[in-house]
Amino acid sequence: MTGSQPGHRILSRSIACFAFAGLLGTLPVEAQQKSKLPEAPGRATTEKLCGSCHGTNIFLNRRESREGWSGIVEDMIQRGAKGDDDQWGEVVDYLSQHLSKSTPVARVNVNTADEKDLAAGLGIPDAQGAAIVKYRTEKGKFKTVEDLLKVPGLKAATIEARKSSIDF
Ligand code: HEC
Structure with a gap:
């Protein structure tokens, strides 16, 4: 050991960062994504288990009945x-109350949203959000859902199910 311990220093800095962010009522960048789920009892358990x-982005814009959730x-x-x-009881209660058929769905503009917002808005993995950004950077703006479906890796059924909340 030669005096300094970079690994240890980084660790204590990130702990301090966490504590500070907690005081401010905000979260570090990595956890911000999680906080998009509505704040309510059961959210922490849902984030942990799901x-x-x-x-959690993958189901942020999903709307289901209790049976659906x-x-x-069960599938998961x-x-x-x-x-x-x-x-699991807590998770199903949370999801069916806060991501119900009557919960409004956030709109997403596929020509301007970044990779994370695309993933959250469309309910797709981040990698597919990144594929959308890459495609539009190379080929220009999307004008229709059909244009969007040309992006490699996107599932037509997933996109079709959300088309009423997609802007161009
Ligand atoms: C053990 C790993 C695992 C956990 C934990 C998990 N999932 Fe999944 N989930 C998956 C996999 C694998 C897929 C398929 C991903 C894909 O299609 O790219 C998936 C897909 C999904 C989908 C998309 C399904 C579709 O095809 O439309 C939803 C919605 C979902 N999960 C919700 C949840 C919820 C809610 C929870 C908590 C109850 C959860 N997941 C926990 C592994 C998991």
Whole structure:
């Protein structure tokens, strides 16, 4: 060991950063994405149980009934999501109350939104958001949903389901 310990210094700086951000009532950039889910009881559990594989953006603009959300949660448990019965109850309650069919969906402009906002707005993985940005940078603005579907990797069904909240 030669005097300085960079690893340790970085760690304590990020802890300090966290504490400071907490005081300000804001979150570090990495966690900001999570805070897009509506603030309500059950959000922390939902972020914990549903955010580990794909982040919560993927379902931010999804609107389902209680049955719909129960089905999705079961599907995710099949895919390996971990939690106990109480936690799953909390998650289904949270999702069905705060991402219900009557919750407004945020609009997304596919010609101006950045990769993260595209991912959140369209309910797609970040990599697909990045593919949209790359495509429009190379080929110019999108004018229609059909243009958008030319982006490699986008699933037509996912985009079609959200087309009423897409702006050009
Ligand atoms: C163990 C990993 C894992 C966890 C935890 C997890 N998921 Fe998923 N989820 C996946 C995978 C894998 C996919 C498929 C991703 C894809 O199609 O690119 C997916 C896809 C989805 C989709 C998109 C489905 C579609 O095709 O339209 C939604 C919505 C979703 N997850 C919601 C949730 C919710 C809500 C939770 C918490 C209850 C959750 N996920 C937890 C692995 C997980």
